[in-house]
Amino acid sequence: MIHKWTTNNRHFVLDVNSGALHEVDSATLSLLGDNAPIAHTPDIDQLISAGLLYSNLPPNFNIDEFIEQRKNAPIKALCLNIAHDCNLRCTYCFADEGEYHGKRELMSLSTAQNAIDFLIARSNNRHNLEVDFFGGEPLMNFEVVKQTVEYAKLQAQKFNKNFRFTITTNGVLLDDDKINYINENFDNVVLSLDGRREVNDKMRPTANKKGSYDLIVPKFLKLISARHGKDYFVRGTFTKNNLDFFEDIKHISSLGFKNLSLEPVVADSSADYVISEEDLPKIFDEYDKLADDYINADYNFFHMDVDINGGPCAIKRLSGCGAGCEYVAITPNGDCYPCHQFVGKADFLMGNVNTNSTKISPRQDFAECNVLAKDECANCWAKFYCSGGCLANSYNFSGDINGNYDIGCRLQKKRIECALYIRAARQDSFASGEKMA
């Protein structure tokens, strides 16, 4: 299978099963069918022989081994919902203003320690472990955050582990002490900001319905200026209200933030800000603008940085994440779910780290979910870049983790086309201005 597309009058061909990317002229493009050439030329036949065009899946590949590994996977990453409470009232919040459709609650230190112990016990020979402090708003429970980090460091020495801490915050409660502690101890910080003041404040008001932009931007700038090169991301959400989201990307970059991510909102179809079919042409135009700007940009944009040659072993491309197997989320009362997006959905409760942590085991249905098992994915050209997408989105929109979220798929495919175009455009041959017919 191949995929053909045109960006900025340049024609590209992706060979799905090898990952090979080619640029062709319009005459050659017309000779290439989706699953076989319409006509043969020496160039086409040479690439077919080399396994770089219309290639097949590797003959010795055994999907059952992959599934079996996931069914017995060690746990490597933990999402710690340290606070089911929030001081913002973001309109689109999947976590229901931090409460996850439950009650407002903060995690106790003893539950956090049990979660760390659980992660270490279930990590087997994994050395690098990840703990993401999440919410709600984790700064509302920052003393427990700090005590948990210090506890994890002690346990890491004892059990020869290395913890990588990350935190996601809306920034409202940031002060000098918190900034210093975060910059000293956290490998990555995710700062929530949607873009221009009016865009951000429409969707991210405070509890008393005021805008949050002027409150948080100075604090974010202070935090990153003292970060000295350590990772951070400014992450936002765009909605039907700002389909011209490239303007927001430029705005965030102009403020001085250089690691950016702006993602399409995922929401119930009844919401007035949800992205619908009619919005896709405008969004695709914005992605094209972003792609052209990004070729020589001085900022990093998350979804345009696909690593076509590197990344992890290719087998990891068969599933989008480790949810329910290598990655789980823990709530303030110790409940364990496949990931933060499934928190509060009773059918997905895996156990509790306070009461029965030894009985928590990988979800078999999540272990079996992969791009070759999902009908929509198996026949899709983007499967080895998208890796099946978000299981929670699939579940929320189709009622099945093996289903799919159509709008999300189409946006992802467009982003992949743009990302591959950018990688191609950054090659020397393009830099010299060479064009094809």
Next chain:
Amino acid sequence: MIKTIFEGSIFCCGECTVANQCTKDNE
């Protein structure tokens, strides 16, 4: 005319879009 831009990477430690996400020397 066809120009190959990348040959692609496509199925080791458990230490790892997925394409954009090792300490074998880990036990």
